[in-house]
Structure formats: structure tokens, C-alpha cells
Amino acid sequence: MPSTFQPIRRTHGQTLLIDADDTLWENNIYFERAIASFISYLDHQIHTPAEVREHLNRCEHATISAHGYGLRSFRRSLVNCFEQLVGAPVTDEQHQRIHSFADSIAHHEIELLPRVAETLAELTTRHRLILVTKGDPAEQTGKLQRSGLAPHFTAVEVLPEKHNEAYLSLSAHHRCDAAHTWMIGNSPRSDINPALSAGLHAVFIPHSFTWILEHETVKPAPSGQHLLELLAFADLLHHF
Numbered sequence: 001m002p003s004t005f006q007p008i009r010r011t012h013g014q015t016l017l018i019d020a021d022d023t024l025w026e027n028n029i030y031f032e033r034a035i036a037s038f039i040s041y042l043d044h045q046i047h048t049p050a051e052v053r054e055h056l057n058r059c060e061h062a063t064i065s066a067h068g069y070g071l072r073s074f075r076r077s078l079v080n081c082f083e084q085l086v087g088a089p090v091t092d093e094q095h096q097r098i099h100s101f102a103d104s105i106a107h108h109e110i111e112l113l114p115r116v117a118e119t120l121a122e123l124t125t126r127h128r129l130i131l132v133t134k135g136d137p138a139e140q141t142g143k144l145q146r147s148g149l150a151p152h153f154t155a156v157e158v159l160p161e162k163h164n165e166a167y168l169s170l171s172a173h174h175r176c177d178a179a180h181t182w183m184i185g186n187s188p189r190s191d192i193n194p195a196l197s198a199g200l201h202a203v204f205i206p207h208s209f210t211w212i213l214e215h216e217t218v219k220p221a222p223s224g225q226h227l228l229e230l231l232a233f234a235d236l237l238h239h240f
């Protein structure tokens, strides 16, 4: 990790690809709260809460592989997890209750992380900003609209998955010059490692409550590419 990196103000004209969930605004904490409510509702007599959580992670993995990211997948994972651990079909009443945990997430106000709005407002005067997120397109663009941050971005990409090929095709589509393009985000698995392997630079801004399915060891930057690790989004202004 480049802990001795000396901040310098870079010149104009970089392309900054910026993640949304848990980089610009809170997201995973709402899921964590919904999961905690689900686990206490399930109140399993044999499995511990940690075991229920592990099973839910497996259900989420399977649902996402088949149906992609988003609240509909999350709702489906909760129902599958409940059914599998209880060993009986879910009743209508239980269905409603389980859906209410997922629905609580949809109705949250957008809670921006510290100094995000002013940082983007300044970055957009010097650089091209592209929002790069994954998930359900309607959910993600809805959050962007409600956040009030949309005017800072010249383009928005909601991808089904953020892997190496996705970054390569996005870079080609937006004519990004890899030497001047940076992916900025909180997820080693979706933001940092695949962007580095696609030849881009990366800025890792860890969030204390990053979703467990996004955990991965951050790989070192290949030679000729840069990887920065920052404590806060506003620290981008020391570098860009």
C-alpha cells in the first residue's frame, strides 16, 4: 500500500470513474439492519445468528448468480434462506413480514458520505466524472436522482457486474485513455482489482461496513499503474 505517497495536485483532464454505493452514499448499513431484523424474526432454535447469516450469504450468492443484484434479489434470498432453514414453505403472513425487511431499504433517504457533494462539485471543474455502479438500473439511477449529484457526472453506467471485461468495454465505449483514467471505490472485488487488471489506475476508499460479498485482498498495482488508498472521499482533492 502506498503509505508514503506524497499528495500532489494532478493536472486537469483525468477521467474519474466513481462507484456509488458506500463510496458516495451509505448503502450496506441498511442491508445489515434489515438482515439483523430478519435473523431475529427467524429466531432459529438450532442455528446461531452467525450460522443463519452464513446461510443467507450462500443464498445471496446463488440468487445474484441467477438474477443479478438489487432489492428483488435480496428479497428472494431472504425467502429462500427462511424456507431452507425452517424446512417448510413460507406462509403468506411470513412472506409479507420478510418482504417488509427488504422494503425498508427502498424507502431510505439518500445519506451522502461526508463532504461528497462539495468534493464532486470541485472535481467536475477539472475532470470528466463517470458514475460506475452495478445493480438494478432503475434502483441505481433512482438513487442518483434523489442524491442530487447527477449534474456532476457526464455519464452513468449501471453494470450487471463490475469485472475486468466490463471495465475494458466501458473504457472503449467512453474512449478512456488508461494512462489518465482512475476507478474510485470502496470494493476491492468490484472497483479496485478488476480496474487494475483492465489497465486503469485505482483509488481505494475503504468503508467500515463494506458488504461481505465484496471483500477481497487488494492486489498491488501492476508496474506503470497507480493505486492510492485514501481515508475519505474528500481526500481526492489532494490528488486530483
Ligand SMILES: [Mg+2]
Pocket: 019, 020, 021, 022, 023, 185, 186, 187
Ligand atoms: Mg460500493
